[in-house]
Amino acid sequence: MILFDSFLARAAIAGAGVAIAAAPLGCFVVWRRMAYFSDATAHASILGVALALTFDAPVFAGAMVVALLMALLISTLSGRGMASDTALGVAAHSALAVGLVAVSLLPDVRIDIVAYLFGDILAVGRGDIAIIWGGAAIVLGLLSWRWSALLTATLGSDLAHASGVDPRREQLILTLALAIVVAVAIKVVGALLIGALLLIPAATARRFSATPEAMALIASGIGIGSAALGVWISWIFDTPTGPTIVCAAAAAFIVSSVAKRA
Amino acid sequence: MPRLPEQRIVSLISVEGLEIRQGGRQILHDVTLAVREGEIVTIVGPNGSGKSTLLRAMIGAIRPSAGRVVRQEGLRIGYVPQSLPVDRNLPLTVRRFLSLPKPVSDSAAKSALDRAGLPQVARAQLGALSGGQMQRVLLARALLNDPQVLILDEPTQGLDQQGSAAFYRQIEAIRSETGCAVLMVSHELHVVMAASDRVICLNGHICCEGHPEQVASAPEYRALFGTGTQGALALYRHEHTHDHHHHHHDHSDEVAK
Numbered sequence: 001m002i003l004f005d006s007f008l009a010r011a012a013i014a015g016a017g018v019a020i021a022a023a024p025l026g027c028f029v030v031w032r033r034m035a036y037f038s039d040a041t042a043h044a045s046i047l048g049v050a051l052a053l054t055f056d057a058p059v060f061a062g063a064m065v066v067a068l069l070m071a072l073l074i075s076t077l078s079g080r081g082m083a084s085d086t087a088l089g090v091a092a093h094s095a096l097a098v099g100l101v102a103v104s105l106l107p108d109v110r111i112d113i114v115a116y117l118f119g120d121i122l123a124v125g126r127g128d129i130a131i132i133w134g135g136a137a138i139v140l141g142l143l144s145w146r147w148s149a150l151l152t153a154t155l156g157s158d159l160a161h162a163s164g165v166d167p168r169r170e171q172l173i174l175t176l177a178l179a180i181v182v183a184v185a186i187k188v189v190g191a192l193l194i195g196a197l198l199l200i201p202a203a204t205a206r207r208f209s210a211t212p213e214a215m216a217l218i219a220s221g222i223g224i225g226s227a228a229l230g231v232w233i234s235w236i237f238d239t240p241t242g243p244t245i246v247c248a249a250a251a252a253f254i255v256s257s258v259a260k261r262a
Numbered sequence: 263m264p265r266l267p268e269q270r271i272v273s274l275i276s277v278e279g280l281e282i283r284q285g286g287r288q289i290l291h292d293v294t295l296a297v298r299e300g301e302i303v304t305i306v307g308p309n310g311s312g313k314s315t316l317l318r319a320m321i322g323a324i325r326p327s328a329g330r331v332v333r334q335e336g337l338r339i340g341y342v343p344q345s346l347p348v349d350r351n352l353p354l355t356v357r358r359f360l361s362l363p364k365p366v367s368d369s370a371a372k373s374a375l376d377r378a379g380l381p382q383v384a385r386a387q388l389g390a391l392s393g394g395q396m397q398r399v400l401l402a403r404a405l406l407n408d409p410q411v412l413i414l415d416e417p418t419q420g421l422d423q424q425g426s427a428a429f430y431r432q433i434e435a436i437r438s439e440t441g442c443a444v445l446m447v448s449h450e451l452h453v454v455m456a457a458s459d460r461v462i463c464l465n466g467h468i469c470c471e472g473h474p475e476q477v478a479s480a481p482e483y484r485a486l487f488g489t490g491t492q493g494a495l496a497l498y499r500h501e502h503t504h505d506h507h508h509h510h511h512d513h514s515d516e517v518a519k
Contacts, residue, residue: 030351031349031352148365149363152363154352155362158321158341159341159343160363161323162339163364206351209353212352212353212358214353
């Protein structure tokens, strides 16, 4: 397909793939106040990248496994009431630092760690697009399958139990979805800015939504639009693509807050 | 404790020898009770007496450290939590809320809201409701699955006395209409008195239980709540020096903790 031959088009398609999965998941991050949780998970993925490079394994797999382990760890801790904001912050920053140190210890010095911190979307190949959209499809599938149960668990664990929904199970589904999003987003926006792609479109969509479904859909639209706009602007002004995508989303957030108030 | 066999047959939900520990602390011990068809049972007790914990164990949100919770096969429970703080970033209309987790038809939603005494709010956002409206929406949601037992955790918290009284009248009306049993927690015995068939006084264990008038005159109850209707809840010294006819439980074990 000619479309896939242009690296710019590949970048836009990859960005849209990440945004479409990150936005509805990001709604749950907002509703459940899991911002620190998602940051810790995303930052831990750098350690996964280091391990993957060490053992010559696929970076997606490394990032996903470590992100999943981190997410499971902190979700277990918070289930026991042990994960305070502070504890999550300690976990998030430590995971990032350990990952960076681990990468620097690698004998192969050719690795450009900046690509994993802020993304290198213009280097996304066809195989990457397949992985990104495959991951996005799994995340969207999980979320739509469990949608009502996830919402019920978000409202309160007692309410969920009484309705026959096990909140721990739903938490596990979100944890898994988060690890997948982190893994597919690392090449697009990088470990440091995944949180932005989760939060900002959801926060922007909130003003225009009367139901959770509308919020998830609008957030997806904003995410995809930001990805396309970010790729385009970064091409014109030769800016780093991942951060430019986040800037586009942030601009949408600001414009919408001003417009809504006016 | 002696319990007649026929009571066991019609018991919808019961707990037997329940003990709950949290963080090494014993919250509840030796709690045995049963809720039978169509009766209104009110649990009273001071703050920290384990009332909410008991209800949470009965809906399956807390695992007992000892003892068990027995529910009738396929029992339909309607649960009304103490409150439901909804994150203001979560847009949710009353109508959408009623369809969680199972979708319900518009007519079912409307009739539930009517029965809860709150028509005309289906399109309102949950976050925009007053405390009293929110309690009625929670009640409406609990009524949707045609419950055999309604479990309410301090449903009138934050309501004034008139609002509380109106809410309890509504509960009583629903009970007589549908025949469902009601188990609720309250610390306003003077308000729920009229509506309750049976009152259980809880303070880590069951201190006393029986008809509202019986319990109100029991020394265990008075020790907890004082003799007036507005007894000071926090300032009490709990002692078991008497034994009474309505006092079904063996208290030999729990005095000097």
